[in-house]
Amino acid sequence: xxxxxxLPNAMTCGNLLCGCLGILAVFEHDLMRASLLIFLxxxxxxxxxxxxxxxxAQSAIGKELDSLADCVTxxxxxxFIVYAFxxxxxxxxQRLRQVSGAASETYSTLxxxxxxxxxxxxxxxxxxxxxxxAKFNVxxxxxxxxIGVPTPANALVVAAMPFIVAYNPAxxxxxxxxxxxxxxxxxxxxxxxxxxxxxALKFKTFGWSENRIKYIFLLFSALLLLFLQFAAVPLVIxxxxxLSLFSK
Numbered sequence: 449x450x451x452x453x454x455l456p457n458a459m460t461c462g463n464l465l466c467g468c469l470g471i472l473a474v475f476e477h478d479l480m481r482a483s484l485l486i487f488l489x490x491x492x493x494x495x496x497x498x499x500x501x502x503x504x505a506q507s508a509i510g511k512e513l514d515s516l517a518d519c520v521t522x523x524x525x526x527x528f529i530v531y532a533f534x535x536x537x538x539x540x541x542q543r544l545r546q547v548s549g550a551a552s553e554t555y556s557t558l559x560x561x562x563x564x565x566x567x568x569x570x571x572x573x574x575x576x577x578x579x580x581x582a583k584f585n586v587x588x589x590x591x592x593x594x595i596g597v598p599t600p601a602n603a604l605v606v607a608a609m610p611f612i613v614a615y616n617p618a619x620x621x622x623x624x625x626x627x628x629x630x631x632x633x634x635x636x637x638x639x640x641x642x643x644x645x646x647x648a649l650k651f652k653t654f655g656w657s658e659n660r661i662k663y664i665f666l667l668f669s670a671l672l673l674l675f676l677q678f679a680a681v682p683l684v685i686x687x688x689x690x691l692s693l694f695s696k
């Protein structure tokens with residue numbers, strides 16, 4: 449039984465390991481492997497809290513460890529993936545195009561004043577993810593809901609991008625366009641630290657009336673994923689934000 453009490457923190461460390469291996473995968477030009485590790489980490493992140501409550505192993509150390517792991521896996525790793533999208537004609541992007549068979553498009557490097565590449569702006573996602581996690585740890589208002597988009601939501605959208613390019617070539621040009629990527633970085637950086645109230649997928653009971661919005665979200669998310677596969681992930685996050693606003 450004592451061994452079971454260490455399982456939640458072991459799962460959180462698994463989350464962190466996924467983040468480290470995902471960054472390595474980006475360096476090795478394998479964006480789909482990096483994305484798969486985000487999806488695995490998201491499952492571990494969801495499960496560690498559930499297991500901690502199940503074995504009664506919730507702790508302050510576990511909470512801090514969870515935030516540190518999330519910062520790497522759902523903040524730093526997505527920033528590296530977006531950076532790879534913003535650097536034109538990289539080996540990573542060419543690999544995705546080979547899988548999809550999409551026609552190659554050449555984008556020029558966007559430059560900031562002083563001649564610096566705009567690709568560096570991708571790391572705003574890491575910075576604002578860290579700020580969002582720090583705010584969450586000290587904000588007593590976020591016990592049963594969220595204020596600002598949770599870092600895993602951002603990470604899942606970014607993780608879906610390589611698969612959309614590979615398996616939904618009709619959207620490849622949109623995903624790969626540098627202005628779309630930069631626009632995403634700016635909008636999501638704002639949403640991560642905004643005062644936007646969002647519901648959490650936590651069920652104290654399973655009744656319809658108190659969980660109506662959650663059930664509607666899960667139903668429509670399942671339908672979107674069934675019909676659109678990876679292309680549905682950004683729509684699911686948009687639906688999450690829209691239903692949260694509607695429910696207030």
